Amino acid sequence: MATMKLSRALSAATASYGVFALVQPDHLPDALGSARGDRDGYRLLAQAYGVRDLAISSAGMFGSPAVVRAAMRMRIAMDLGDCALLALRTEGDVRRKVMGVTLGWGALNIAALLIDRRD
Template identity: 40%
Template structure:
């Protein structure tokens, strides 16, 4: 079983991790928080050092590691929703929750679909 959808999602997560390293300022811009640029740049880099290894485990690790990697991905996104959702308001909070919970759901659905095809 190749888990194509799951691995596509994990590759996209790795891509986002690399983007966080290349342009950490995107987070402060998206959250409209220029006063907190330095702190949010550090947070973006933290996302990178978390997301890249999780994705690498899913993409290159042993097959038994895949459910753990997906679980880590989903848990991380839910955690991001809780932390960033609690620290934002209005339309920014809506955007944060849509992105974080949406990404968690897409990863979970991809894994469920791939597993069902077995």
């Protein structure tokens, strides 16, 4: 039976981000250099990310191998969606940072999923 160790580890890391996003929602508007009028919206978005990431990560940490694979695929799709949406709202260095983080995390999740498939 596949243990999905890397996928479970990345799910745990994503869960820790979820907790951070709920406890420190200002991190997102700060990182995005948001305008004063956008800060509340980005704080709410950070909290939504926190709830979403905790839910999907719970499945990725504690589910059966089939559930872990599904959770990882959803995580990858969410990273791509986050990249697309946030890249539309940012520019310059902030856009590069957003794309680097979201695409980088998505790529790590893809790698873990592919490596775990070999088990």
